[in-house]
Amino acid sequence: MGSQKFSDAVYVGSFDPPTLGHLDIIRRGAQLFQKLTVGIGVNPDKQALFTPEERVKLVKEMTADLPNVAVECFEGLSVNFAESCGASVLLRGVRTVSDIELEFTMALTNRTLAPDQETVFLMASEKYSHISSTLIRQIARMGQGSTAAKLDKFVPTCVTGPLLDRVRGDGSSSIG
Ligand code: ADP
DSSP states (O other), X not given: OOSXXXXXXXXXXXXXXXXXXXXXXXXXXXXXXXXEEEEEEOOTTSOOSSOHHHHHHHXXXXXXXXXXXXXXXXXXXXXXXXXXXXXXXXXXXXXSHHHHHHHHHHHHHHHHHOTTOEEEEEXXXXXXXXXXXXXXXXXXXHOOTHHHHGGGGTSOHHHHHXXXXXXXXXXXXXXX
């Protein structure tokens, strides 16, 4: 790809925990857009494994080599977050046909709310299309011994330790 890049974009999600699938979308997005802001959505109704601040720290660590990537947490609607970042693109990753159904509804809703913003989809890489945060939380909670050691096939190395600490209940001081 040449040096010309599209305007700024945001990539929002829960990232609880961030995965290799997310990292792949972030890396590819950073190639396409001048600036990519990863937005970690704060949902007070959802019981999360990591606090938003912890997730910001993990995503910052795994994207430390990408100078045009910023990481923030936000409350409220993605379109408002994009606007506050001065971004005109909402970047999303799609893994499966069922992802597309939900993403389609969301993209149309967001277009109604903010007609000047475009949703751009990147197809998941075949290597990572089976990876979801939900699946990883299950493996981390239930996996033992060598299964737990295989977590690094799903999440960046800097996430494995804090993830295992957290599910084993001794993770309060593992990030920070
Ligand atoms: P949410 O909890 O809102 O579904 P996620 O953090 O799971 O958010 O995902 C954020 C975005 O990343 C979504 O567009 C989702 O489709 C995409 N995504 C999640 N996992 C992968 C993956 N393995 N490969 C590509 N895209 C992914």
